[in-house]
Amino acid sequence: MRVGYYPGCSLTGTSREFDESVRSVARALEIDLAEVPEWNCCGSSPAHMIDTTMSIALPANVLLKAKRAGLAEVLTPCAACYSRLLMGKHEIETKPATRAQVERVLGCPPGSLDELPKVLNVIEFLAQIPETIAAKVTSKFEHTVACYYGCLLVRPPKVTRFDRTEDPVEMDKLVALVGGKTIDWSFKTECCGASFSISRTSVVGRLSSKIMQDATRRHAEAIVVSCPMCHSNLDLRRREINRRMEKPTLIPVLFITQVIGLALGLSEKRLGLKRHFVPVKLPAKTLPAQVVS
């Protein structure tokens, strides 16, 4: 099974562990990840905040490269890239004026932006192959976790068309598939502060602490995410969060691919578990005894 792969800038930098875990899980599931050749940045929030034209042109260029590389589907683990690629594609398909403008900026002939490849986030992609995952589980991930989806995966529903907007369940299903238990909590899609991590850290502190507060009250042993921005806000900014919490907490923040990797028996090193700021220590059920490379 071959699928296009667009890691995005975060996965080559601050969230390298997300990229490592996606690649090792894919290898374990015999999925060939064909990286989009010479991919450029999707522009993330700053582009659409202050330069709408580029915020459509940059993702369009990525999809154009994927199309020219013959990739029908592009797996995009990072929720921000997923949202920008989808939004770019949607704007091009629905607004002729935008399409013409983007064709001029990319310098590509008209019509080359037709039938751009399909964009998949990592949950959507893994949800397509439950049997293959279940078959390869060697040590069940027996922990109670809080699945945190963030806002860009499920919003705006008219564009993303993924899962239930206000109470998504697909990640919960994946965790259950590999033996885990998930709590029913109210902050699955509340925003974590996203791109304010550097320029307005207090906002991130306020929002992320609310999320952490609800998760800890319901005794979650870890938070599972599928977005590098959410991960860095909940992990890197833990000091900011703990300052606003009733009781500081050190529960780790894992990527969904890391959870599945553990269930497939992959090693800590391959999943980049060592790269987190909040050390990954899980109670009772320690890590699997034998380490399979």
Added chain:
Amino acid sequence: MGQPDTVTQMHDTAPDAPRVRCFAVKKGTNRRPIGAYFSQSEGRTLTPEKYMSCHHESPSARHSLAARLKEVGEVDVADCYQCGKCTAGCPAAEEMDVAPSQILRLLQTESPKHEKRALESMSIWLCIGCETCVTRCPQEVDLPRAMDILRQESLARNVANRAADDIVAFHKAFLHSIERSGRVFEFGMIGDYKLRTGHLFQDLGAAPSMFLKGKMSLLPHGGGSKREVGRMFARARAAKKESQP
């Protein structure tokens, strides 16, 4: 809703209802702004001022922000009936000086005084872009798209709220890094941000472990087709100059 009752052509709203175009006093999706109606009505010479109450001194409506929003972003501020649901759900509303629904209200009057307050507000910069408001808006008003356009208009007119300098600096540093290396070179981007804002010592504590954990590298890793991306930025800037009157 202080809008004077006027007779204008618009479309019925319900998606599957028969498309009834009627000259009736009724709200609709792409209702033409009032100014444009007056200036086109045949025969009678009606000046907009004569009919607008002084509370909303209206410029000629052609280049009001509301008109631009409708044309460029297909966002019709007239759709909003001020129910406050966007403000209620907005994660950043607490810290905003002008609530999201109030921003739309300021645009609805199409008067320069109110538009100025919107462009100079801190709210447009505190908007995180989490799309919660458009997801739940009963009138499906695309507020995030409106915020994008307001931010860019605010920068174009150089009236951005000074308290938002850090945020503006971050966005500019981010884009600058993309323009130069095709991808975001985090170390370079943060350096650029610090120079622009003067917060030289922010997050210094975290720097060492970032390098140790391999999350940060001193050199940009290539492959971002940076020449091509550079040309894209240049063409975009050129196109923008052409379209600006």
Added chain:
Amino acid sequence: MAEPFEPKITAFVCNWCTYAGADLTGTSRIKYQPNVRVIRLPCTGRIDFMMVLKAFTRGSDGVIISGCHPNDCHYTSGNYHARRRWMVFRDLLEFVGIDLERIIFSWVSAAEGAKWADLVNEVTSKVRALGPYRELRQLAAVGID
């Protein structure tokens, strides 16, 4: 320069739906081109294929035939009978070489004022592009004198 060609369109409409729809177009003041002459009949079931032929041979350049949507007919099944006749009649006309572009069949309900205006405008401009129905006129001239 000769007066520009203005097509003559005849419309056979049913009284309960399309005629009422056309009334709604009126009350909604939706403009459409004045080339159509409406013949009101109680139901599409009343429309005889002879009338359509006569409209053409009499000089119409286009014919609109419209009535209630299936299942909405005031007389329960008038439009179903009409639909069957139109299906056969259309095949026969095509076989005999009549230009089917000039006959438009439609369902317009009493609430679709805009659809009636669009229908008339569309047919009028299409037939104007096709030009006067010269072929049938020549046929009419043959053999008389």
Added chain:
Amino acid sequence: MEALQTKAKELLAAGTVQVAIGYGKGTGNARRPLFVTKPERAADLIVDAACTQNLATYLTKHEVRVMGRMAVVAVPSTLRSILQLAAEKQIREEQVLALAVIDGQVRELATFEAIEEAVATIPDAMSEADRNMIDKLSAMSVPERRAFWADELVRCVKCYACRASCPMCYCERCTTDVNRPQWIPVASHAVGNLEYHVMRAMHLAGRCVECGTCGKACPVGIPVHLLTIYAEDSVRRQFGQRGGASAKLDYAMSTFKPDDKEEFIR
């Protein structure tokens, strides 16, 4: 042939029928209808490949009916005509007796069910010439077809032989005879002819048994039977109903199904 003659003689002698309608020798090797009332004249009846005219036409004529019960030499299409006439309440079972001639041998069919069973077994054989003529016409473009029919129909002199020869045109007053309003122009100019022939085809759609007699009857040789056959074919293709299939009325043009499929109605 002889079996038919002896059968006719017996029926006439026994008085079960008062008249036997069959084919007799015409001028040259043509065949013409023969009305035999005396048993001894039964020998004049002929049956061979040239006997194709549809004799069912005479079953609805008052002059023949008044003679009493009629036996009719029925080629397959005549059998179908009898069933369609019965479906349209024009003849009753006791008025007619069919002497079916199928692949040469003669069978006496007294009841409509018997006729229905016989008809069910006979495949409808449209003649080769007609089939490829229709295919040729269908392959033409619309302007070509219009030109073809314009040339053909302009030659029509409105003698109405086609109408007279068709068993299904039994109306005492045809639309052509209606003058208030005068739907069909009396004069035989091209447009009037077009209207007449389209009207005739539409009136036979779903009722025509494709016997081709109208085409043969036309003195100027216009293939008018192609029009009615095409219309009938259109009914069969779209609604699966056809003329002359059963004695119970199943007329496509006055029945409907709510989910008749079409794509041209907007």
Added chain:
Amino acid sequence: MARVGVFVCHCGENIAGTVDVAAVAKAALDMPGVVHAVDYKYMCSDPGQTLLKDAIKEKKLDGVVVAACSPRMHEPTFRRAAEEAGINPFLCEMANLREHCSWVHDKGAATTEKAIDLVRLQVEKVKRDRPLQPIRVPITKKALVLGGGIAGIQAALDIANSGNPVLLVEKSPSIGGHMSQLSETFPTLDCSQCILTPRMVEVARHPLITLYTYSELEKLDGFIGNFKATIRRKARKIDEKLCNGCGVCQQKCPVKKIPDEFNEGLSFRPAIYVPFPQAVPNKPVIDVKNCTYYKTGKCKACEKLCPTKAIRFDQEDIVEVHDVGAVVLATGFKTMPVGNFSEYGYGKLKDVIDGMKFERLASASGPTGGAIRRPSDGKEPQHVVFIACAGSRDRLKGVPYCSKVCCMYTAKHAMLYRHKVHGGQATVFYMDIRSAGKNYDEFVRRAIEEDGVKYVRGRVSRVYEEDGQLVVKGADTLLGAEPVEIRADMVVLATAVQAQNDAEELAQKLHVSYDPYKFFAEAHPKLRPVETNTAGVFLAGACQAPRDIPETVAQASGAAVKVAGLFSQPTLTREPIIAVVDRQPPPVFSSCVGCFLCKSACPYQAIEEEVIKNRNGDVLKVVAKVNPGLCQGCGTCVSTCRTKAIDLEGFSNEQVFAELMCI
């Protein structure tokens, strides 16, 4: 030679503003047969009509064409005027110069020329009109009322009290509808059971009302005055005559765990049940889906214990056909299910309930005996948030209209809550308060001023559960749209009023049109609100649009008087626009050949076979004959007839031909 009068109306500026009416009148004068043509400002006004009548008398006109608005609007007016002037009313035609010409085309020669053409069309038509006498059709003086809510009850009572028998058909086991579920009703706060139950009993005991509950309409044939209604009476599995309503079966039935629809699932009911204590008829019904006997064949507890042996397990549905003269649609409404609200918890949060559930909580005969209790843990909520416009005025949820009644019952709920839970705090999130009825606004002000209900102007964006409480995230747009966060114990959604799920299917059975939201369409929103486009079918209550009880009762009485008016005449006079088979002197008798293809085309089976015999009885001919009572004048037979033997009055072949000739 015809003497036709043409009267061109200005319709104020509506026609004269775009069409040169004088030119039209002048052109009309030159048309063959027209002897009088004049234009006037308002033809439909009294002076206009007298102008018409005088012209008919002076000029001895035998045909009138009024070139004005749509015949669907004023044809009856001008035909009555023509009749008063002494000529047959059906010698009067209308040319539609307003809706089909002046309103839809721009001023100019082409428009005036079109107007002249339209007049010429009608002149040619009127010259070929024949004088016709209206048809008298017998009326079955019995009404069918569909739906046993307050609308159906009121309509049935009013019709019955006007001396006409009524068949009231209700789908659920008892009449009463949504009103019977309410606690108190605004604005007077009188208890709904107290004002409704007497009416329900009156229906049960009324000699002229036949009550069929647990029954549905399967098919409706025929037309005004002569409908044939096929009713399916679903088997209650009980012999109603024997059962004395003692209730033993309900106590003893082992199946206890079925959510009670009447109490909106707040309590449970057995498999054999009476919907609510004051049900009419007060006879139980067996819920076949949940009854053990129908699943496994065992149990039969109720049969053994029934003192009057009234249980009939093998009872079958009965299908009856009733002749009725009129139908009143009173099938009511439904509310949008809480599950539709993703942002308020998808219906998973137990303490987020809709208005109807709150009614059952507050109702004395409800599961909690009137005490306000949280469905989750049964505790008394200290802070309740009411959310108005939940689903209404919300294009995203497909309901852009206002449901009209929620502002009032939300204020009522808040008031009831404050009366029952003194320490409790009630907060209402609203957008605009729409309390436009009599004593309505005073009622809402009372809730605010006397009962201390807090009204916050703003819509709630999200409700989620935290530490056993419900966090309500709203905003107060009157405080500069300041975000408001309330920790409530219970949230009540005033959900949107929508059409019933089977409304579309029922509308198609009766050929009644409906709007995009499946509410039935009235004949004219202002002038004929209780009628539909199908003659003889009337409307009452919320099945036509969201509506409160006072308006529903008024509309039900309105529909009832329409029915009574219809039944007050001995026969129904109907427009003589019907088909006629031509007759000729012997020996031809008729041009019809008796093929009867028309018979299978007629939707009303109005064509009969007439046998023509000679003196000594033998059959000469069998020809078609139209029954004037059944024929509705659709004309399908006319275009099926090959010999043109059958023609339609008012739209005859000659008339259509004449119209075609002048295009």
